[in-house]
Amino acid sequence: MRSISTVVRDYSAAVLAILALVALGGGGLFLFFDRPDLASLAWYAGTGIVLAALAVEILRSLSKGHFGVDVIAGLSMSAALAFSEPLAGAIVALMYAGGQQLENFAEGRARREMTALLGRVAHTSMRYVDGRLEEVPIENLCPGDRILVRRGEVVPVDGVLLSERADVDMSALTGEALPVRLSRREEVASGGTVVGSAFDIEVLRRSDESTYAGIVRLVEGAQQSRAPMMRLADRYAVWFLLLTLAIAGGAWWASDDGTRALAVLVVATPCPLILAVPVAIISGLSRAASRGVLVKSGGALESLARIRTAVLDKTGTLTSGQAGVVSIRSTGVMPEGEVLRLAASLDQASNHVSAEALVREAKVRGMTLSTPADIVETPGSGLEGRLDGHSVVVGGSDFVHGRCEVGDPYMLGRDLPPGTAVVALGVDGKLAGIILLSDRIREDAGSAIRAFREQGVRRFVLASGDRTDVVEVAGTLLGVDDIRGDLLPGEKVEIVLAERKNGPVMMIGDGVNDAPALAAADVGVAMGARGAAASSETADVVLLVDMLDRLPQALAIARRTRKIARQSVLAGLALSLIAMVVAAFGYLPPVQGALLQELIDVAVILNALRALRD
Template sequence: MVGEYESLRRFGLPVLALLALMTLAGGGLASFSDQVAWAYRLWSTGTALVLVALLVEIVRSLARGQFGLDIIAGLSMGAALAFGEPLAGNIVALMYAGGQQLENFAEGRARREMTALLGRTARTAMRHAGSALEEVPIEVLAPGDRILIRRGEVVPVDGRLLAARADIDLSALTGESLPARFGQGDDIPSGGTSIGAVFDLEVSRTAAESTYAGIVRLVESAQASKAPMVRIADRFALWFLLFTVSIAGAAWWMTSDPLRALAVLVVATPCPLILAVPVAIISGMSRAASLGVLVKSGGAFETLARVRTAVLDKTGTMTSGKAGVVEIRTADGVEPDEVLRLAASLDQASNHVSAEALVQSAHERGMVLSYPSDIVEAPGSGIEGKVDGRRLAVGGSDFVRGRCLSGDPRDLGRDLPPGTAVVAVGIDGVVAGIILLSDRLRDDARAAIAAFRHAGIRRFVLASGDQADAVEATGALLGVDLARGALQPSEKVEVVIAERRDAPVMMIGDGVNDAPALAAADVGVAMGARGAAASSESADVVLLVDHLGRMPAALSIARRTRHIAFQSVAVGLGLSIVAMVAAALGYLPPVQGAVLQEVIDVAVILNALRALSVPTGEARAGEGLPSGGIGR
């Protein structure tokens, strides 16, 4: 029933606005033709039609326990008919119906970025069935199914790439303009568009559990939300109604002229509160969504504008979340790059996390790796074998020392930075060096902190479950006010609650262990591009793009949006109150007052839409700034 009512309202408003316009114009033509009686009939008809629709809306709102500001518009139309001023009533009717239609148009424009996500949802997929293909609804796809993705199609579910390569446009998910390239075995998220050759995908998650489905649910939640400012406006309606009726009643009582009371009611219709706030909030949310920052509700968006403290997780949020080579220490006469190349070549045969880090670092440096042979691996300790005819041992210090005739990795491992892991390398029975691995600071971490400060964040707290010394070292590099390590999830919550006593708090995290703290913060922000589903579900904001610089930008957008909303309300109501006083004193007749109020309504809505056009420099705050990391 609710959906049917909303559809009826959406299609009925243009009809009402058109009827109000036609009766107003028709009555004007009749008046110019000296057909005054017909003019009054047409104006009265237009007023009555919109008034009936408005009364239905008011009754429905009261049944839901909502006391709205539309009551004043209903009073002014009813009074216009009662006092024989149908022209003023018809103008108010057009103002109301047209204003509601303008609000729908403005919200539709403001939601454009978010609704674009919903419109791109895939409905079917081409599934392999033996030697044939069958088109099936995506709801029936199960993990292990093999599907064909054609050029130009949206990837319907999360899956593992079976082809050698795939080029995917992820702009709808991340806002990044450049396509992403995936290799065989890589995980591809749903929602991206294939822009390269046809490829096969092995389904890893059902449609309901896939990345894009989760984003769509977040979008629908965001669109259905109502900001606290709007609820405050609704509660304020009673006081504004009493104020308006008092002014109108006083004008009538002091002058015995009912038209003065009518003029006051006509110019009192508080469209700045009815329209400006939701339009501004939705516009700002849409602008943030276009940058890859999805705010789940208008309430969260408004709260984001008041945040002054940021509690930051370390691993995966301020750091890359993966070990990387930060330093290579070698024995005399040994080249560091050669140690890395040989060790990475041997580690191609291992699936240990440190082996993956060595291979990735070697590839990043453009090294050509050799094929290893005679491989023997001791799980959890190390690996040995031959590369380019040389005997290698790679692993822990004890493992390598036990396979070398000379040298000790510990001699090279003094004064290690906090949180550093050591991979020792032995070549032909001699300890050649050690490779230091650490979770490196994100490339954009320092720039993001600077951008947050520029956006108004006054205090930074680094809270992590990692070792305390590693957290303190990272905190020193970032310049935070407080760094706390070795925290359990419950202790992270305590940190957030303690900070909330002084100022509104934003918590940014990406792991399952961050979910309780995200829920406890005034605004929880999940690194949705790389984080766990639990953190995204409990957060108020999801960062869809793996770029911290977008979050300070969203913060600036929220603050500017809130300023625009209050500005629209203050200016609009201020002008309305001035007009009410003028009407009460007899300087503003009902018809002119109705026209003036229409001008005020259009002005405040256009001002609210400015939230869509946040300056590019401000919206991209934090991007492209120089930043450093742990290591060389």
């Protein structure tokens, strides 16, 4: 939601623009009816009102340490009144007030995707209490509560799906048009819209800790930020003001004609500096948000445009972040599929990571799992129990080998690739087979790195806390330039700092242990779709959708935005400077100069809005 100060500013700009337009139009009407005295009075009044409002704005900016080029607009209006050129003053007043309103409109257009994120916050939810439903504020929801999310509603908090399936539209967060289908016990992220039947979820986190609440905080921060180019524009303003005064003063001194100085001031009103940069930056931020990449500030967007080196975490960033079945080896006692089915059936009783991987794989393959009985779990080692009348044991090689009279898991598990975990299965005292698990490289990791290289990122460093041999396998497959394993969080920070000597560095990670390195990088990118909250809060950029290819797209958007902003400023100032010289030689009267400057403003803003498009 927009802040009160923003609403007041937009409302004031609209009122001021209307008053300036009424004064200019009213004066023209009086002139048509042959009342030049009343026409001048209307123009004087309109110019005076806008000038007074501008003076207040200038003083407010100066009190905050910001020196803007709108000082020139104030000087031109003051000079118009002093030189008895009320029509020129009224046109400049309309140009300034209309320019502010045009900027508000352009920024509103540019913020569309970001504003859409803020406008989707749920305020109440239907909670089950003693078997009945009651509507409660989402602030009252606690972990463990069961709530109903109805068709068309926004998921209010993060939760675990209790119904068999759910269809959720995540387009506002990810930019993907197709709904996401979720199955029972999968996590449902807040912020999506229910497009299928209603479903129940169990609350995982309080509303202020949920995914969407964090995104809202990040968006609000991004909207309040000032980009370095915007601060640079303020510094340019001082020099531009001095140049303007020099040209205006020189024209007056050489010609002894004050209207030439006035004409110079009128065409010098540098709206390209006032309008172009913020409109372009907000357009870029909004465009990135529409692709599922939340850039927290204009400064981060500019830094992203300069990136030349990327330091990458492995687990959860370039890999899936969860173990997956890569191979099944059977001793011949039963088919490979039955080895997986029995192991997964018994592992339903465990919450170990490898157990979850087996159950997940069996469900993907459409297997019907049996219900285990007489379960005995040895934490960290394995489980024993009965399935379909058989004595079954599943777990690590040592655990299963010690409980089987026939078969050796180590013989079956020879020649394993680095980073592979083994789950063994024994049935009725005989080794039935082993299942190989590994954290697989994401399918989009290689293409994302290639896309980054096409965007000018020259160097990639894979930095991970995993074993070096495992990291080397992943790094070699992906073709990165440097591979580091067995790293502590502090050592990742040292790598980031060392790489900065080669140019701006981007760090991409998803875990709590990545947060220090993300903070140390020029641009920290958090895998917010499934990453830890600490990394998302520390990072400059948050990937809202679990798709790596969106990051190279965001880099392209950032570079194009920076190019368009510079283009708009340089072209606009060049045109203003040419017009100033023409006015200084007396070939551009104040009124025509004001109209010309308005055309330049419109052209500059339209060019800045190109950052919204691909």
